[in-house]
Each structure stands twice: as structure tokens, then as C-alpha cells.
Amino acid sequence: MKQQTGMTLIVKTITRLTVWLIILYGFYIILHGHLTPGGGFGGGVILALAFLNVLLAYGREFTGKWLKIPFLEKLESFSIILFLLVGISGILAGKLFLANFISKGHKYHLLSAGTIPVFNIIIGIKVAMSLFLVIWILSGLKLEEGEET
Amino acid sequence: MPIETWLTFVLGFMIIGSIVALEIKDILSSIISIGVVGLGVSVAFLFLQAPDLAIVQFLFEIFAIIILVKVFIKKDYHQEEPSKINKILVGVTVITLVAIFIFSISVFENIPPFGKPLMETSKYYLENGARDTGATNLVSAIILDYRAYDTLGEVTVLFTAILGALTVLRISTRKNKNKE
Amino acid sequence: MIIYLLCFILFLVGIYGVITKRDLVKIILSIAIMGYSANLFLILFAYKKSALYPILDPILEKSVEISMVDPLPQALVLTSIVIELGTTALLVSLAARLFQKYRTFDITKIRRLLG
Secondary structure, eight states, X not given: OOOOOSSOHHHHHHHHHHHHHHHHHHHHHHHTTTTSSOOHHHHHHHHHHHHHHHHHHHOHHHHHXXXXXXXXXXXXXXXXXXXXXXXXXXXXXXXXXXXXXXXXXOTTOSSOSTTHHHHHHHHHHHHHHHHHHHHHHHXXXXXXXXXXX | OOHHHHHHHHHHHHHHHHHHHHHOSOHHHHHHHXXXXXXXXXXXXXXXXXXHHHHHHHHHHHHHXXXXXXXXXXXXXXXXOOOHHHHHXXXXXXXXXXXXXXXXXXXXXXXXXXXXXXXXXXXXXXXXXXXXXXXXXXXXXXXXXXXXXXXXXXXXXXXXXXXXXXHHXXXXXXXXXXXX | OHHHHHHHHHHHHHHHHHHHOOBHHHHHHHHHHHHHHHHHHHHHHTOBTTOBOSBOOTTGGGSSOXXXXXXXXXXXXXXXXXXXXXXXXXXXXXXXXXXXXXXXXXXXXXXXXXX
């Protein structure tokens, strides 16, 4: 008996090859937020769409085993605390709250501009986890009797 | 062609698309029309030299359409014909909105004309932004260094909204699990 | 000035949808239309004729002095777009919960039935 959850075999094969490229592209947009357009918000949505691609192609059971959902929830809450900690360490360094206290490097280099790449990474992780969790809960909802996802 | 012609064309297209999205009876067609309106906004952002915003608007639009399609498809519900009170309400609303539009034409003549902004605060940001922060993307420098407090508020609002959505939906899935 | 008036017409179409429609789906779509029109209006303010996007470039910096568009409304609208998505997600989840309880999306019926 052939069990068919998710989509056909062609979609599953292509997803297995390209989902890593989409995750790499999302990290590229997040890390270069201070040099090219994009930043934390656009990169976070790209990461959430990569996970959504796996959820649509493989079904809900397989994705629940591949990504550990309680870990994603803890990661989302942890990133907000990290945002506030970076802000408070601006006060400890002698300046105001959320100040730019790391040294600014040379222009046009990747490791420059102080706390801006740090904030971009925190915001990117937070947006990606939030949006993916909303889709995860919505896909397990049974609105009428006997209806599945 | 100058940019105003392109923008007028895109805006006219969006108005027709939004009227179609509200009046059509099929659910899938109206959600696709809203997707067209959102894409038109993204193209208009590209014409107005804002590539940051075009990326973000396009991706968030795709996400909103996926959420809408996931919830509102395959639900059969009956359409009733509008009663008499609804027809009176539609007529009064249309007349009021047309009157508001005609009276507000004179207000729009006091705004600075299209293409010549005032730019009093932004002169400081354009000249000293790269030197103060070290970043070359000036929009990122503004939202994460000069106005980082607004970004903290926005992250809080997004967190609270998603938390509310998860709480409302979790009660329903737990109740379904208890019934089985 | 015609562009500003067209943007205002889009906003009025959204208000018309919120007031007169009886379907929850159409009300949520009208709120989205109002959000798009408000964001577009702010960016229309910030356009400068024959200017470029506000990102510095190593090649263009050495050439003649160029002018850039206003970067401040772009930063504010970025915040607004993200918050609109959170609001839409919350509205859709509330609509799903209402459908589970009342079996209909009509707002006049939801007032009369008691859970």
C-alpha cells in the first residue's frame, strides 16, 4: 500500500536539493544588512519561507521529526531577551540604552558598524521563528469534522 | 516616459483590483486580487527608489496570502441576498465618501508638490550617517542606530500579536484533542 | 497632485469595504487595502526628482555629487509593514476560532446565536 502524505516525488526531490540554498540566501541577506538592502526583517521572512517549503512538500509528521518544535519556541523567546541584554550592555559601557558601543571598523567591510550586524541577526532569528510557528499551528487546525490540514 | 505616468498607471490598476476583490463572490478570486494589489505596491516602491521596502513588502505579502488561503478555503457557507437595510447603508456610504473626497481636494493643494520634499531632518542623516555609524545602508543605520527604540517597540508588538494568535489557536486544538 | 488623490481613493475603497460588507473575509481584506494605501502615501512624500536610493556605493562616491531620496519615511514604513502582518495573522486566527463556534462567517448571524 503506497502512503501518500505531502506532494509528489518530483516536488520532494527538488525540495531536498534547494532548501539548503534558500537557507543560505536568507543568511546572506541578514549578514549583509548594513551594506545592501534587506536587513533583519527580509532575511527572517526568507528563512521562514524555507521551512514552510519543507512543511508543504513533506507533510506535518516528517517536519515535526526533522525540526524540533519546542526548541524553536525557546529560541524565539530567547532572542528577545538577547535584544534587551545587548541594549543594557550599552548602559554598562558608559553610554545610553541601545547605544552603539562596539567600535566601527572601516567602511564597506563586513565586520563594521558596531552593533548593527548583531541586531540584524537577533531580529532575523526572531521573525523567522515567529512566522513559522504561526503556520505550524494553523496547519494542525481541524475546522470542520473529519477535515485534515 | 516620466515616472508620474507609470505611477498613475500602477495606481489605477490597484484601484480596479481592489474593487474587484471586494465585489466578487468567489473566495479564491478575491484573495488573488488582493495579492495583485500588494504586488502593485511593491512595483511602485521600486519606482520610488526604495529597494529595501520593495523586498520586505513583497515577501510579507506572500506570507499573508498563504495564511489567508490556508484558513479560508474549502469552507462552504451560504450567501444570502442583501436585505433592505443593507441597500440603504450602501447608498448612504457611497454618497458620504464621494462628498468627503470632493471636499478634501482643497486640502491636498497645501502639500509640497510631488518631487520636491522638504528634507529638513534628513539633511543631517544623509551627510553624517556614514561617518557616525559606519554603515553604508542609510535606512539600516536609521532604524538600528538613530532610532533603535522604535525597533524595540516594533519587535514587542510583533511578539505580542503572534503570541495572541498562538494562544487563541492552541485552545481549539487542545479541545479537539480532548474530545477524541 | 493627481497621484495623491488616487492614493486617497484607494483608502476610501478600503473604508467602504469595512462599513458595508457582511462577510468576515471581505472585512479582513479591506483592512489590508487601507494598510497598503497608507504606506504608499508616506513613500510618495519622500520622492525627489532624479535622485537615487539612499545606499552609498564605493564607485559612485568618487564621481560627481549625487542627491538621494529621503531615507526617514522609508525607515518608518518598514516598521509599519511588519506590524501589518502581525495584525493580519491575529485577525485570521480570531476568524478561524469564530467559525469553529458559530459555523458561519456572517457577522449579523454571530450576534444572534449564543455560544
